[in-house]
Amino acid sequence: MNNFVEAIRFIGRNGQIPGEPPLPTLVHLTLETLKIAGIGIGLAVAIALPIGVWLGHIHRGSFVAINVGNIWRALPSLAVLAIGVAFLGIGLRNVELALIVLAVPPIITNAYVAVDGVEPEIVDAARGMGLTGWEILRDVELPLAIPLIFAGIRTAALFVVSTTTIAALTGYSGSLGDIINNETSYHLPGVLGAAILIALLALAVELVLAAVQRALTPRGLKLGGREDLATVLAPVVTEA
Amino acid sequence: MANRLGFPLLPTDHTAHQEGPSAFPQAATLELRSVSKRYPGQRQPAIADLSFRVEAGEVCVLVGPSGSGKTTAMRLINRMIPLSGGDILLGGSSVLQREPHELRREIGYAIQQIGLFPHHTVAENIATVPRLLGWGKDRVAARVHELLDLIGMDPDDIGARYPAQLSGGQRQRVGVARALAADPPLMLMDEPFGAIDPINRARLQEEFLALQRRVRKTVVFVTHDIDEAIKVGDKIAILRQGGHLAQYDTPEEILTNPADEFVAEFVGQDRALKRLGLATLEHVELLSPDGIPTGGGIVARTTTVRDALSQILASGGKPVSVLDDRGGVAGVVTLDLLGTLLGGGALDEAERDFAR
Amino acid sequence: MIVAAAGGPVIPTFGSGSGSFACERANRLFCPGWVSRNWSSVLWPALVQHIVLTLIAVSIGFVLSMALALVAYRRRWLERPVLIVTSILYTIPSLALFELLVAPVGQNVFAAEVALVSYTLLILFRNTLTGLREVPAEVRDAAAGMGMGPTQSLLRVEIPLALPAIIAGLRIATVTVISLATVASLIDNEGLGVPILTAISNEVFKTELIVAGGMAVLLALAADALLVLAQRALTPWTRVKAA
Numbered sequence: 001m002n003n004f005v006e007a008i009r010f011i012g013r014n015g016q017i018p019g020e021p022p023l024p025t026l027v028h029l030t031l032e033t034l035k036i037a038g039i040g041i042g043l044a045v046a047i048a049l050p051i052g053v054w055l056g057h058i059h060r061g062s063f064v065a066i067n068v069g070n071i072w073r074a075l076p077s078l079a080v081l082a083i084g085v086a087f088l089g090i091g092l093r094n095v096e097l098a099l100i101v102l103a104v105p106p107i108i109t110n111a112y113v114a115v116d117g118v119e120p121e122i123v124d125a126a127r128g129m130g131l132t133g134w135e136i137l138r139d140v141e142l143p144l145a146i147p148l149i150f151a152g153i154r155t156a157a158l159f160v161v162s163t164t165t166i167a168a169l170t171g172y173s174g175s176l177g178d179i180i181n182n183e184t185s186y187h188l189p190g191v192l193g194a195a196i197l198i199a200l201l202a203l204a205v206e207l208v209l210a211a212v213q214r215a216l217t218p219r220g221l222k223l224g225g226r227e228d229l230a231t232v233l234a235p236v237v238t239e240a
Numbered sequence: 241m242a243n244r245l246g247f248p249l250l251p252t253d254h255t256a257h258q259e260g261p262s263a264f265p266q267a268a269t270l271e272l273r274s275v276s277k278r279y280p281g282q283r284q285p286a287i288a289d290l291s292f293r294v295e296a297g298e299v300c301v302l303v304g305p306s307g308s309g310k311t312t313a314m315r316l317i318n319r320m321i322p323l324s325g326g327d328i329l330l331g332g333s334s335v336l337q338r339e340p341h342e343l344r345r346e347i348g349y350a351i352q353q354i355g356l357f358p359h360h361t362v363a364e365n366i367a368t369v370p371r372l373l374g375w376g377k378d379r380v381a382a383r384v385h386e387l388l389d390l391i392g393m394d395p396d397d398i399g400a401r402y403p404a405q406l407s408g409g410q411r412q413r414v415g416v417a418r419a420l421a422a423d424p425p426l427m428l429m430d431e432p433f434g435a436i437d438p439i440n441r442a443r444l445q446e447e448f449l450a451l452q453r454r455v456r457k458t459v460v461f462v463t464h465d466i467d468e469a470i471k472v473g474d475k476i477a478i479l480r481q482g483g484h485l486a487q488y489d490t491p492e493e494i495l496t497n498p499a500d501e502f503v504a505e506f507v508g509q510d511r512a513l514k515r516l517g518l519a520t521l522e523h524v525e526l527l528s529p530d531g532i533p534t535g536g537g538i539v540a541r542t543t544t545v546r547d548a549l550s551q552i553l554a555s556g557g558k559p560v561s562v563l564d565d566r567g568g569v570a571g572v573v574t575l576d577l578l579g580t581l582l583g584g585g586a587l588d589e590a591e592r593d594f595a596r
Numbered sequence: 597m598i599v600a601a602a603g604g605p606v607i608p609t610f611g612s613g614s615g616s617f618a619c620e621r622a623n624r625l626f627c628p629g630w631v632s633r634n635w636s637s638v639l640w641p642a643l644v645q646h647i648v649l650t651l652i653a654v655s656i657g658f659v660l661s662m663a664l665a666l667v668a669y670r671r672r673w674l675e676r677p678v679l680i681v682t683s684i685l686y687t688i689p690s691l692a693l694f695e696l697l698v699a700p701v702g703q704n705v706f707a708a709e710v711a712l713v714s715y716t717l718l719i720l721f722r723n724t725l726t727g728l729r730e731v732p733a734e735v736r737d738a739a740a741g742m743g744m745g746p747t748q749s750l751l752r753v754e755i756p757l758a759l760p761a762i763i764a765g766l767r768i769a770t771v772t773v774i775s776l777a778t779v780a781s782l783i784d785n786e787g788l789g790v791p792i793l794t795a796i797s798n799e800v801f802k803t804e805l806i807v808a809g810g811m812a813v814l815l816a817l818a819a820d821a822l823l824v825l826a827q828r829a830l831t832p833w834t835r836v837k838a839a
Contacts, residue, residue, distance in 0.1 A: 003699045073768065074816035076775040079809030082792055086800040125355025128320055128428075129369050129418075130345030143359045162689035166779060169691075170796055180695055188699060195695035199688040206687050218359035220402035 006189030007196060015179070017190065024178070030197060033164050033175040036092070037205075040099030040160045045153060048104040052111025052152075056145070057137050059116055069109030077102055077163045078170075085170040092174075095167050102163055103156040110152025114145035143218045150213040157209055161202050176201070267296040267458040268331035268425035270317070275326035277312055277483070285324070286312050287483030294475065296425075297456040301473035303463055305506070309483030310462045314428050317460065318347045330426060345369055348419035348427035348457070352434045354411050356403040362388075362414050363399035369422040387417040390451065409440045416448070420455070427459045433468070445471055466507055470495070470514060478503050492518055512582055516546035521562055524581065526571025529561065534572060536560035541570050549578050620803065627803040634804075638791055643811055646777055646787040650819070653709055653773045657716030658766065664717075665724035666750075675725065682718035690715070690776045694783045708780040715776055716769040723765025727758030760834060763827040767820050774816040788812045 015026035084098035168177030179194035302310040487499040498504040536558035619627035781789025795804035
């Protein structure tokens with residue numbers, strides 16, 4: 001218990017330890033963590049979303065799209081990070097590369113399943129009414145696919161935030177993970193404080209993305225019950 | 241840009257109707273000429289050689305057992321499935337010469353599972369094709385209002401609702417309204433009432449007939465239910481396996497003179513009764529009530545002959561009194577009288593009238 | 597912070613040593629010699645520890661989630677709170693959760709297991725509950741109509757029909773745990789994470805990194821495949837094609 005109290009004090013001191021030379025502030029480290037994660041997720045979405053959506057629209061590539069997701073889950077993020085660092089050296093670009101590799105699969109898988117899974121009769125009706133392929137994708141498939149697409153983005157975002165902190169273990173400094181990696185200097189209260197901040201950061205990111213998802217989901221879907229609590233809260237795709 | 245069959249594609253202003261894509265006050269004729277459809281890898285063609293013509297404003301029902309190609313034939317018309325051979329003419333011009341998307345915006349499309357867009361309101365669903373055609377906002381709103389009225393729904397209430405908030409029957413009606421929205425010269429309907437319970441289905445069929453009397457579209461209506469075909473169709477095309485046309489005639493012709501054993505069996509052994517269902521007592525010369533002891537009950541003059549027969553049988557064969565619309569006795573029907581109706585041709589004209 | 601595994605890997609300092617360590621000195625991607633030399637002292641124990649860690653976490657998580665799901669199945673009001681709590685647990689990055697548990701519990705396997713179990717709860721709970729709910733109403737109705745009590749119906753009808761979804765959840769949970777257990781090495785000093793972290797502690801020792809990382813991946817894929825086979829064996833009716 002004492003440790004937790006000390007941890008709160010540590011946070012209050014913005015990460016400084018009395019009697020020690022100035023350390024990177026918690027605010028700075030938090031922002032850095034966000035920046036790294038943000039770049040990773042942004043790039044991953046830019047790469048993976050169009051591919052997944054397109055494959056789902058033309059209903060091709062299911063084997064790749066779904067199995068990429070399965071294999072991704074099996075990759076220990078620590079191992080991927082470590083390998084990235086091992087081969088490319090320590091640096092922002094290399095960490096980002098590892099983050100993108102880890103973030104792309106869930107986005108592709110979910111985007112594919114979401115667009116591919118729009119009820120066939122709705123797409124048939126749209127086509128029969130004379131909408132072009134592009135119009136069907138933009139006006140019918142995408143709006144209906146938003147909940148599941150976002151589930152994938154949130155899964156990936158969570159993963160990226162998580163892995164960013166782990167990056168410190170592989171020698172890349174500049175995130176809140178540094179503190180955890182450096183118990184000798186910070187001692188348990190400091191490590192705890194950093195852990196608390198990381199947890200809060202992740203929850204905040206989740207909540208923000210959930211709010212964005214809710215804002216983007218068409219009203220008609222929310223009424224029909226397609227968007228249930230589980231979809232909003234939990235970022236995991238379940239497949240039977 | 242030529243398509244597979246060698247026809248050059250005509251520019252977009254060359255539409256099925258002279259007035260252009262956004263106004264079709266008239267229904268169009270539809271003609272299938274030696275239409276065939278073959279799927280790769282299958283020995284038998286889905287449709288071998290199908291030809292028939294639907295006059296403007298007529299309801300043509302495609303009916304047959306599963307595998308007869310009725311839905312395939314319908315989907316060939318709006319090019320949802322590519323044609324293997326033959327041609328389809330809408331209002332005299334070939335559908336192959338039109339860009340598919342533009343063709344489909346001129347054809348109303350109502351499918352069994354309806355396929356309403358869950359993320360659009362009822363009003364937005366109905367407005368889909370008019371918006372695609374570039375109608376102005378006011379015109380669209382007025383049209384949506386008009387259609388919701390037409391199908392018996394409150395525009396201000398239902399228009400703002402989402403499909404998830406509607407019952408099955410309501411969704412079906414909205415689906416039909418959506419197909420009618422751009423006032424197309426041709427409507428394609430694939431088992432539109434198939435997913436509804438029998439009671440509501442009968443009601444929807446009545447509403448469809450009432451609607452058709454008002455808007456007079458050319459309709460191709462697919463069903464597997466011969467009774468629905470007889471009730472709804474001006475002409476019925478009975479299809480056999482492989483899209484073979486077994487008979488293409490009015491309902492009364494098919495019931496009176498089935499072309500072959502397949503048709504006779506498909507129509508059912510009770511086709512005499514079905515014929516009696518096409519006429520009402522208004523077409524029958526009733527017997528005078530004097531001297532005939534009744535006791536079989538009472539029916540209105542607007543009752544179908546078939547239901548009158550049913551009443552007689554229910555009472556054990558006793559004659560039944562027929563009332564006119566003022567409640568007075570117009571006459572009497574007996575088992576003997578009804579028994580002679582079909583044989584003597586007395587109902588032929590009645591059956592023709594019924595179709596109007 | 598990073599403690600070398602018992603019996604530590606033999607990493608010769610670069611630039612010294614005899615010719616038989618040429619591969620290691622060159623720090624090539626894969627040195628078979630090193631692998632065979634350190635298999636029984638480093639790699640195999642790590643693998644076994646990793647498997648044990650995973651089995652314990654998934655088993656406990658499964659039992660807990662199953663219990664929660666069965667209760668939430670009957671009492672709907674429970675679903676929301678459980679989902680919220682397990683979601684929050686799932687959202688907390690592993691590194692943070694491990695450390696948060698170290699404070700009260702200590703830097704040991706127990707803390708790691710508690711964290712790993714927490715990560716399995718959301719997936720297993722949701723999948724089990726969804727699987728149970730997806731059982732068609734008419735099937736449950738028929739079971740009741742035949743005179744089955746609620747427990748019998750559960751055991752003979754509902755749970756078997758929910759198995760595909762349950763096992764799908766088990767697959768995800770198992771693979772997730774295997775992945776997270778590598779990070780857990782930080783606080784419990786066991787599992788394949790140890791050689792991984794050791795390999796990058798001073799200078800990057802590629803062979804150890806590749807081999808340990810690769811073993812973790814293969815372990816996860818093998819576990820996934822095993823569970824797929826188990827599902828096929830347990831639910832033969834899902835394999836039959838419709839007539």
